[in-house]
Amino acid sequence: MAPLTIRQATKSFGAVQVLHGIDIDIQDGEFVVLVGPSGCGKSTLLRLIAGLEDITTGDILIDGKVVSRLHPKDRDIAMVFQSYALYPHMSVGENMGFSLRMRDVSQAERERKVAAAAEILGLTPLLDRYPRQLSGGQRQRVAMGRAIVRDPKVFLFDEPLSNLDAKLRVQMRAEIRSLHKKLKTTIVYVTHDQIEAMTMADKIVVLRDGHVEQIGSPLELYDAPANAFVAEFIGSPSMNMLEGRVGEKGQSFITAKGVELPLEAPPPLEPGRNAIMGLRPEDIRLGAHGAPARILLIEPTGADIHVNLDLNGDQLTAVFHDRLELTEGESVGVAIPADVVHFFDVETGERISS
Amino acid sequence: MVSWQRGLWLFFVPSFGLLAVVLLWPLGYAIYLSFFDYFLGTGTRTFIGLGNYIELLSEARLWRSMWTTIIIAFGSVALEFAVGFALALALYRLNSSAKVFSVLLFLPHIVTPVVAALFLKWMLAANWGLVDATLLTFDITPPDWLGDPLWAKVSVILADAWIFTPLIMMVLYAALQGLDASLIEAAQIDGASNWRILRHVIIPALIPAIIFTISVRLMDVFRFFDLIYVLTGGGPGTATETITMYTYQLGFRMLEVGKASALGVITLVIVAALLLSINRALNSIYRGGDR
Numbered sequence: 001m002a003p004l005t006i007r008q009a010t011k012s013f014g015a016v017q018v019l020h021g022i023d024i025d026i027q028d029g030e031f032v033v034l035v036g037p038s039g040c041g042k043s044t045l046l047r048l049i050a051g052l053e054d055i056t057t058g059d060i061l062i063d064g065k066v067v068s069r070l071h072p073k074d075r076d077i078a079m080v081f082q083s084y085a086l087y088p089h090m091s092v093g094e095n096m097g098f099s100l101r102m103r104d105v106s107q108a109e110r111e112r113k114v115a116a117a118a119e120i121l122g123l124t125p126l127l128d129r130y131p132r133q134l135s136g137g138q139r140q141r142v143a144m145g146r147a148i149v150r151d152p153k154v155f156l157f158d159e160p161l162s163n164l165d166a167k168l169r170v171q172m173r174a175e176i177r178s179l180h181k182k183l184k185t186t187i188v189y190v191t192h193d194q195i196e197a198m199t200m201a202d203k204i205v206v207l208r209d210g211h212v213e214q215i216g217s218p219l220e221l222y223d224a225p226a227n228a229f230v231a232e233f234i235g236s237p238s239m240n241m242l243e244g245r246v247g248e249k250g251q252s253f254i255t256a257k258g259v260e261l262p263l264e265a266p267p268p269l270e271p272g273r274n275a276i277m278g279l280r281p282e283d284i285r286l287g288a289h290g291a292p293a294r295i296l297l298i299e300p301t302g303a304d305i306h307v308n309l310d311l312n313g314d315q316l317t318a319v320f321h322d323r324l325e326l327t328e329g330e331s332v333g334v335a336i337p338a339d340v341v342h343f344f345d346v347e348t349g350e351r352i353s354s
Numbered sequence: 355m356v357s358w359q360r361g362l363w364l365f366f367v368p369s370f371g372l373l374a375v376v377l378l379w380p381l382g383y384a385i386y387l388s389f390f391d392y393f394l395g396t397g398t399r400t401f402i403g404l405g406n407y408i409e410l411l412s413e414a415r416l417w418r419s420m421w422t423t424i425i426i427a428f429g430s431v432a433l434e435f436a437v438g439f440a441l442a443l444a445l446y447r448l449n450s451s452a453k454v455f456s457v458l459l460f461l462p463h464i465v466t467p468v469v470a471a472l473f474l475k476w477m478l479a480a481n482w483g484l485v486d487a488t489l490l491t492f493d494i495t496p497p498d499w500l501g502d503p504l505w506a507k508v509s510v511i512l513a514d515a516w517i518f519t520p521l522i523m524m525v526l527y528a529a530l531q532g533l534d535a536s537l538i539e540a541a542q543i544d545g546a547s548n549w550r551i552l553r554h555v556i557i558p559a560l561i562p563a564i565i566f567t568i569s570v571r572l573m574d575v576f577r578f579f580d581l582i583y584v585l586t587g588g589g590p591g592t593a594t595e596t597i598t599m600y601t602y603q604l605g606f607r608m609l610e611v612g613k614a615s616a617l618g619v620i621t622l623v624i625v626a627a628l629l630l631s632i633n634r635a636l637n638s639i640y641r642g643g644d645r
Contacts, residue, residue, distance in 0.1 A: 052539050073545035085540035089558040098554070099544035146544075 002063035002076075002153035003028045004049070004186055009058035011044055011210075018044050019210045021058070026203070029184045031177075035197040036207035037233070043158055045207070046190045050079050050156050062153055073102075078147035079156040082163065084139045086131040086146075093118075093127035096145045103150075117149040120182065137168045144176070148183060157189040161196065173199055194234050198222070206230050224342075228349035231278045231342055237306060237317045240279045243346065246271050253277050253341075257313040261291045265338035269352055276349070278342035281306070284318035286326075290333035298328055309334065384615045392612035399612075406616035415592065415600065416617070420624070423596040426507060427575040430514040431568060437515065438522030438567075443552075445523070446530040456527065463520040471584035474513050475500070478585075503593035506586050510594050513581055518574075522567050529563035530556070565636045569629055576625045597621050 004026040011019040018041045026032050034042040047053040049060055051072035060068045067075045078099075086095050093114050100110045118124045121141045131139055140160060147155055157176070161169045177200055180187055191197055197204050198218045206213040206221065206229075214226040218234075225231035231239045244255035250271040253261045261277075269275060291311065299306040300323075307326060309316040311334065326332070343352040388407070391400045410416050445456050462470065477484040478499040489496040497505045537559065541551045557564070579598045582588060588595035588603070595603075597617065605614030 050539075050543060052542070072539075072543045077543065079540070079543050081536040081540060083534055083536050085534060085536040087537065087541075087555060087558070089561075098541075098546075102541075102545040102547075102550060146540075 002186060003061075004154055004188065005059075005061040006045075006049070007059045007061070009045070009048060009060065010056045011041070011048060011053065012056045017056075017210065019048070019056075022210075022212055024205055024212070024215065026186060026188065029186055031180050031187045031189065031200060031202045032205060033189045033191060033197040033201035033203075034205050034207060035191055035194055035233075036213075038192055039209075040207040041210040042190045042192075042207050046079075046156050046158055046188060049154070049188060050077055051075050076153045077156055078150055078152040078154075079158065080140075080143045080147050080160045082159045084131075084143040084160075084163075086139060086142055088131050091128050091130055092123060092134070092142050092145075095131070095142055096123075096127075096149050099146065099150050113149050114145075117145045120148065120179070121145050136164050137172060140164065140172055141175075144179065148179070148185075151185075153186065155185055155187045157187065159191055160189075161191070162193075169196075176200065195236060198234065204234075206233060224351070224353075225278075226351055228276055228278065228344040231344065231351075235280060237281050237319065239342070240281065240284075240316045241344075242277045242279065242311075242314055242316075243274075244277065245274045248272055255311065255314055257311070259291050259312045259314070261334065261336060263336060263338075263341065267341070267343060269343060274346050275352060276344040276346055278344060279316070279336065280340065281317045281319040283337065283340040284309075284316065285335045285337060286318070286320075286324065286332045287335050288333055290335035293332055293334045295326055295328055295330045295332060298326055384618050387612050388616035388619050390612040392610075394609035394611050402612075406613045407620070410613065410616055410620065415595075416597075416620075418592060419595045419597050419600040422507070422592075422594060423576060423578070423598075426510055426514070426578065426594070426596060427572060429507075429511040430518070430575055431571045433511060433515045434519045434522050434571060435564075435568060438519045439526055441519070441523040442526035442530055443556075445527050456524070460520045460524060462516050463518065463524075465517070467517055467580045468584055470517050471513060471581045474509075474516070475585055478509055500586050501590055503590055506590060506594045510582055510585060513585060514575065514578065517581070518571060522571065525567045526560060526563055529560050533559050561636065565633060568636070569633060572629060572632065573625065576621070576628075 004024075006022055006024040006026075009019055009022040010017065022045060024032070034045060036042050044053060048055050051067070051070060055068050058068070059066055062075060062077070087098065090098065093111075096114045096117060097110045100113060105113075114127070115124070118127055121144060123138075123141055123145055126134065126138060126142075131142070134142065140163075143160070160176075161172055164172060173196060176189075189196075189200065201218055203215065204218055204221055205215050208229055214221060214230045216224075221230060221234045225234060225239075228241060232241065242253070242255050242261075244253055244257075246252075246267050246269055247254050247260060248271050250266045252263055253267065253275075255261070267275075286307075293309040293311045293316070295307055296310050296315070297308040299308075303321070305320045305322075305324065305326075307318045307320065309318060309332070316334070344350065345352055389401060389403060391402045391405065392398075441459060445453065445459075448455070478486075480486060480498060480501070481490075483499075485499065486496045499509045500506050533556065537555050538551055541555045546554060577598055578596055579602070582594055582596060582599055583602075586594045588599040598621070601614050601617045601621070604610045604617060
């Protein structure tokens, strides 16, 4: 258990710079998720923390101590790999005890610690099996067991759930979360899946092209995205983005395609200004009044209905929890309740706040 | 099995037919001949049962050549494996620009063994060969590479290693490429030193490839002929006379075809038994877990 600080970290592979001055402060015991599209540098950042890649400039501190140039084994971290990286010729027990053995812990002590970790993860009946005899979820659990057996200062997870099927993923998500509650160890977790990030994190770091876009709690990111990229990345289905300008009376938003959407509350920017308006699918209301739109497609998911709307050439996605009586091709009115719209600068994509 | 699949055995016929003609028939014929006293000089063939076997197994020359074969086989395979594995690990660690070396290192294996043996013979020639000439400029008196009984064995082993180390290197290098790199990274984080990563992660993962290379090389080296034939001709005396050299002497020099066939059968049995036990030993290490 320890705080982790990353200061001005950069990483270049030859002439290609993949991380540009990353600053992150992670509190003791915090669950931090690094999220971003593929190629954003999130895995590289995790490997810098682990010491599997050399940092180009900047510093990494674990528990107040600079570890930037230390060998992975001297950083007191444990890592769970995407492929699990279980040693195939060793039994579950041997896999879990390997790090202790490499640190010359006595056999009795080793067995005690492995048994304790196996107990926490429900692996006790599997200790004598080999990785090839285990299911995906069990392997995942062994990989976590190997990490917790040593009681390191920081756990690193590199997309650990991406090889599991959807149902198991949800289950393991909850297991990792409850494991964190039990152990209270600092966790840095990498994923490209924003749902994983939202459900598991205390704090999310959104990365794009080697830059930090925003750091905050899941709901901060959802409610007040710092820019259009974060706004589109967080939330499923993605936020709708409409280019246009604020109506002359300041009571509506006129899209670039010429539709005037009435706003119930006046926007925080001067009338006539060009902007991108972001609108979460779950915030759209349909009714007899409002801007005219046509229903293109209806996708029922059981719990929700996803509706694709055509707003004079702009496509909108809306989500409804009620089973509305809608038909494809039907014309409806789109209304936007107060206080749910986001505005972003057309040039920079930055949030325009009131 | 689906009914249309029953006819598939027909596809097996051409390759089996070929194998039968070039492999099974000669083998059967050799076993048949081994029961005869058959001197090619007179062409008379007399059935003597196990006579050839009894005569051969009581001969000192057979056991001496067997012993020579084993020394040369294990010596060269051990050397090839050690050097080949070290080179494969070095290549694995090098970045891509340095991988040109792998092509250079593979060159000796592209040369036909007989050609390689011929120019090794020139290089090792007494006094004026490249090796001797070089050593003499440093005032080192070189040994008689091909004329001394002990050094002749060493020269043969070195020559075989020169040709076949690249093969082992390439097979093990390919196997290393297939290794999940995160296994090594996991072991680094677990605190294993480079030596322990090699011992506990890399070697266990390579066992199938290691079994393959060692078995193939041992099988090959027991049939070892061309290099020795050119380099030493089995000499000096019988210092480098392996079983195959002895078989050749019996069959084509002394024209004792029956006896030579019997020796071939003995070789087959011994090599098969040896390889089976080596495979079993290596496999048991693999299955035994990590102790």
